Amino acid sequence: xxxxxxxxxxxxxxxxxxxxxxxxxxxRNTIFxxxxxxxxxxVKEGRSRLIPGxxxxxxxxLLEREAGLTPTADTSSPTPKLPxx
Numbered sequence: 001x002x003x004x005x006x007x008x009x010x011x012x013x014x015x016x017x018x019x020x021x022x023x024x025x026x027x028r029n030t031i032f033x034x035x036x037x038x039x040x041x042x043v044k045e046g047r048s049r050l051i052p053g054x055x056x057x058x059x060x061x062l063l064e065r066e067a068g069l070t071p072t073a074d075t076s077s078p079t080p081k082l083p084x085x
Contacts, residue, residue: 011057014043014050023056034059 015023017031020040024031031051034040039062041055 010053013053014045015053015056017049017051020051020056024059 017028020026020031021028026034031040035042035049035051040051040059042049042051044050
């Protein structure tokens with residue numbers, strides 16, 4: 001029976017720290033600092049530290065929210081107030 005490749009969606013994959021470093025363009029120390037502070041979730045399997053794909057997506061969304069790039073629930077654009085004289 002030929003081996004079949006199992007297509008796993010990225011949010012269901014577990015990434016090695018080195019893979020997360022590449023995906024996020026961050027260094028090893030930064031990745032572990034994010035894990036330590038709780039900004040990036042991870043799991044341990046044996047001696048390996050793995051980062052769920054969903055955690056990487058959540059971290060990117062967190063960065064976008066902090067940068068003000070994610071629209072809020074109120075999508076109406078505020079009307080600028082003109083100074084009164």
